[in-house]
Amino acid sequence: MSRPARARIDLDALRHNYLRARELHRGRAVAVVKANAYGHDAVRCAHALEPVADAFAVAFLSEAITLREAGIRAPILLLEGAFTAAELERASQLGIWTVVHHEEQVRMIERAPFNCTRLQVWLKIDTGMRRAGVPAAQARAYHERLRATDRVAAITLMSHFARADETAVDTTLTQIASFDAATAGLDGPRSLANSAAVLAWPQARRDWARPGILLYGVDPTGLTQHDLRPVMALSSEVFAERSLAAGEALGYGGSFVAERPLRVGLVAMGYGDGYPGRAPTGTPVAVDGQRTRVLGRVSMDMMAVDLTALPGAGPGSHVELWGARIPVAEVAASAGLLPYELLCNVKRVPVEHVEAAVAYANTGT
Numbered sequence: 262m263s264r265p266a267r268a269r270i271d272l273d274a275l276r277h278n279y280l281r282a283r284e285l286h287r288g289r290a291v292a293v294v295k296a297n298a299y300g301h302d303a304v305r306c307a308h309a310l311e312p313v314a315d316a317f318a319v320a321f322l323s324e325a326i327t328l329r330e331a332g333i334r335a336p337i338l339l340l341e342g343a344f345t346a347a348e349l350e351r352a353s354q355l356g357i358w359t360v361v362h363h364e365e366q367v368r369m370i371e372r373a374p375f376n377c378t379r380l381q382v383w384l385k386i387d388t389g390m391r392r393a394g395v396p397a398a399q400a401r402a403y404h405e406r407l408r409a410t411d412r413v414a415a416i417t418l419m420s421h422f423a424r425a426d427e428t429a430v431d432t433t434l435t436q437i438a439s440f441d442a443a444t445a446g447l448d449g450p451r452s453l454a455n456s457a458a459v460l461a462w463p464q465a466r467r468d469w470a471r472p473g474i475l476l477y478g479v480d481p482t483g484l485t486q487h488d489l490r491p492v493m494a495l496s497s498e499v500f501a502e503r504s505l506a507a508g509e510a511l512g513y514g515g516s517f518v519a520e521r522p523l524r525v526g527l528v529a530m531g532y533g534d535g536y537p538g539r540a541p542t543g544t545p546v547a548v549d550g551q552r553t554r555v556l557g558r559v560s561m562d563m564m565a566v567d568l569t570a571l572p573g574a575g576p577g578s579h580v581e582l583w584g585a586r587i588p589v590a591e592v593a594a595s596a597g598l599l600p601y602e603l604l605c606n607v608k609r610v611p612v613e614h615v616e617a618a619v620a621y622a623n624t625g626t
Contacts, residue, residue, distance in 0.1 A: 264529050265496075265497050265498040265500070265529055266496070266497040266529050266530050266534055266609075266610045266611075267495075267496060267497070267610050267611045267612070267613060268493055268494065268495050268496075268607055268610050268611070268612045268613070269493070269494045269496070269584075269612075269613050269614075269615060270301050270302065270305070270306075270492055270493055270612060270613065270614045270615070271490070271491070271492050271493075271494070271615060271617065272305070272306070272309040272492075272614055272615065272616055272617075273615075273616050273617040274478060274490035274491065274492045274617075275301070275306055275309055275310065275476060275477070275492045276309060276310060276313055277490050278472075278475060278476050278477070278478055278489050278490060278492070279292055279310055279313060279314060279472065279476055280313060281475075281487065281488055281489065282456075282459050282470060282472040282475055282476065283315075283470070285459050285460065285487065286454055286459050286466055286470040286472075287466055288466060288467065288468050288469060288470060289315040289316070289468060289469050289470070290314070290315055290316075290459075290469065290470040290471070290472055291315065291316045291317065291318045291338055291452070291469055291470070291471045291472075292306075292307075292310050292314045292315075292316070292317050292318070292472065292476060293317075293318045293319075293340075293471055293472060293473035293476065294306055294307055294310075294317050294318070294319060294324075294328075295318065295319045295320040295324060295340065295473075296320065296605050297605075298477075299473070299474065299476075299477050299601065299604045299605055300493070300535075300604040300605040300606065300607045301477060301492060301493060301604070302612065302614065303319070303324065303327065303328065304327065304328065304331040304333075305614045306476075307328050307331070307333045307335075308331070308332075308333070309614075311333060311334075311335050314335060315335075315336075315469075316335055316336040316337065316338060316358070316469075317333065317335055317336070317337045317338070318337070318338040318339075318340050318471060318473075319337060319338070319339065319340065320339070320340050320341050321339060321340075321341050321344070322339060322343065322344075322348045322351060322352060322357070325337045325339060325352070325355065325357050326351075326355070329355050329357075336356070336357075336358055336381070337355075337357045337358065338357075338358040338359070338360065338383060339352060339357060339358065339359045339360055340360055341360065341393075342359050342360040342361055342362060342366050343359055343366060343369060345369075346369050346372070346373060349366075349369050349370065349373060349380075350373065352380075353379075353380055358380075358381040358382070358383060359380060359381070359382060359383070360382075360383045360384075360385050360419070361382050361383070361384050361385065361395075361403075361407070362384075362385035362387075362393045362394045362395060363393070363395065364395075367403060367406055367407065370382070370407065370410055370412050370413065371406065371410055371412075373410075373412050379411070379412055379413060379414035380412050380413050380414060381414055381415050381417075382407055382413050382415070382416050382417070383416075383417040383418075383419050383452065384400070384403060384404060384407065384416055384417070384418055384419065385419050385420065385421070386400045386418065386419070386420045386440060386443055386444070387420070388420045388436040388437075388439040388440045388443070389423060389432065389435060389436045389439060390420075390421055390422065390423040390436075391423075392421070392423075393421070394420060394421070397439050397440070397442070397443040398443070400418075400443040400444060400447070401443070401447065404416060404418075404447050404449075415449065416448075416449045417449055417450045417451070417452055417468075417469065418440075418444045418447060418449050418450070418451050418452070419451070419452040419453065419469075419471075420436065420439075420440045420453055421455065422436055422453070422455055422457065422458055422462075422465070423436070425455060425457035425458040425461065425462055425465070425481075425482075426457040426461075426481040426482050426483075428461050428482055428484070433458065433462050433464075433465065434462075434464060437453065437462075437464055437465055440453060450467070450468035450469060451467035451468050451469070452467055452468060452469035452470070452471060453465040453466075453467050454466060454467065454470040454471065454472075455470075455471050455472070455473060456471075456472050456473050456474045456475035456476075456479075456480075456481050457481045457482050458470075459472055459475065460475060460480055460481075460482055460484065460487050461482045461484065474600065474601060474604075475487075475489060476492070477491075477492045477493065477604060478490050478491035478492045478493075478589075479491075479588075479589060479590055479600045479601075479604075480590070481600075483590070491583070491584055491585055491588065491589065493583070493584070493589070493604060493607070494581060494583070494584030494585065495530075495535075495536070495581070495582040495583050495584065495589075495607060495610070496579060496580060496581050496582060496584065497528050497529045497530040497580050497582065498528070498529060498576075498577060498578060498579060498580055499526035499527065499528055499548065499566070499568070499574065499575060499576050499577065499578040499580060500527055500528070500529050500576055501526070501527040501576060502524060502525065502526055502527070502568065502575050502576060503524075503525045503526075503527065503565075504522065504523070504524060504525070505519040505522065505523040505525055506519065506522055507519055507520065507521050507522055511525065511556055511557040511565060512556075512557035512558045512560065512565060513557075513558045513560065514558055516542070516557060516558055517542050517556050517557035517558075522569075523556070523567060523568075523569045524567075524568040524569045524571075525556060525565050525566070525567065525568060526548065526565065526566045526567075526568045526574065526575070526576075526578065526580075527563050527564075527565055528546075528563060528564050528565070528566055528580050529562070529563060530563065530564055530580070530582055530610075531559055531560045531561045531562040531563050531564055532559055532560070532561055533561040533562055533608075533609060534562075534607070534608065534609045534610050535603070535606040535607035535608045535609070535610070536559060536564065536582055536603075537559070537592065537593070537596035537598055537602075537603060538558075538559045539559075539596040539597060539598065540555055540559055540564075540592065540595055540596040541555070541595065541596070542554065542555060542556055542557060543555065543595065544592055544595040544596065545587050545591060545592065545595070546566050546580055546581065546582055546587060547580070547581040547584075547586040547587050548566060548568065548571055548574045548578050548579070548580050549571065549573065549574050549578045549579055550579075550581075550586065551571055551574075552586070552587070553566055553567045553568065553570065553571060554566065554567045555567075566580065583603070589603050589604060
């Protein structure tokens with residue numbers, strides 16, 4: 262019998278989440294598939310989304326080339342833009358859109374010696390995140406410089422939010438006002454809403470949304486009221502059972518000590534597979550569809566779960582680490598991490614892409 266750890270990717274749920282984002286935003290939506298689609302396989306996800314997606318976004322050129330070589334013909338946006346003049350030329354040849362967010366990228370376009378398809382540029386304006394983007398006070402000057410070249414076919418104006426996932430603070434409204442003031446009178450489509458803004462800030466609706474983590478079924482605002490479906494289910498099985506007497510320690514460091522007699526299941530899953538090694542005792546898991554808890558420290562290849570209250574569970578029992586019953590955001594919060602980190606770090610386990618995942622029942626998967 263092969264090791265039972267695996268990840269299942271529900272492509273139907275992915276499409277559902279994209280269409281839900283577009284419905285909420287009421288405009289076109291760029292499906293963000295950077296970082297290998299947040300660990301879900303960018304090529305497979307892009308093929309699944311291409312019949313419905315308006316465009317895709319990746320971080321840098323090699324990610325875009327991977328999609329083009331896999332047959333993706335929809336527009337692709339480089340969120341970090343080009344790093345060199347050669348990259349800019351290659352992007353133009355492949356019909357790839359590019360973000361411009363600093364002076365050198367503007368100069369690359371102004372000096373570009375090539376004759377090819379004119380560029381579709383997204384001009385990124387810093388409205389308060391202070392990470393990337395041209396200063397808001399200079400947005401008009403940069404816009405005029407880009408329009409003055411013979412290399413640029415169209416300009417989309419964009420910004421990025423620092424705290425859109427925090428619905429109780431007004432930073433997002435301040436950034437929206439800054440963006441609107443900086444771009445007043447400039448022609449071109451607008452793009453503001455990331456995943457959190459799509460879900461929680463209708464004031465950010467413009468021509469284009471840029472949903473990322475919500476595509477994969479995670480609500481970054483924590484509101485969980487938007488009919489998103491988890492796309493990845495990480496699972497394994499109990500492969501052995503142990504008993505602990507009251508007062509006995511379990512695992513590396515002896516950090517967990519049984520407070521009473523316990524039945525413990527050993528699960529074929531560990532931080533070597535991408536499960537968070539920082540997940541403490543009490544982190545939720547589901548065994549045969551019933552919630553229980555992680556016990557002790559997670560090891561590289563295995564972990565322990567509490568079977569005491571599950572008399573029917575034992576070797577061969579199905580274990581959901583995250584998925585339909587155990588939200589990945591809940592596991593991430595328990596481990597003091599972001600759900601982005603968990604999804605992007607899944608490795609070593611076999612990955613299966615399905616058109617519509619079947620919910621786990623006690624009789625099987």
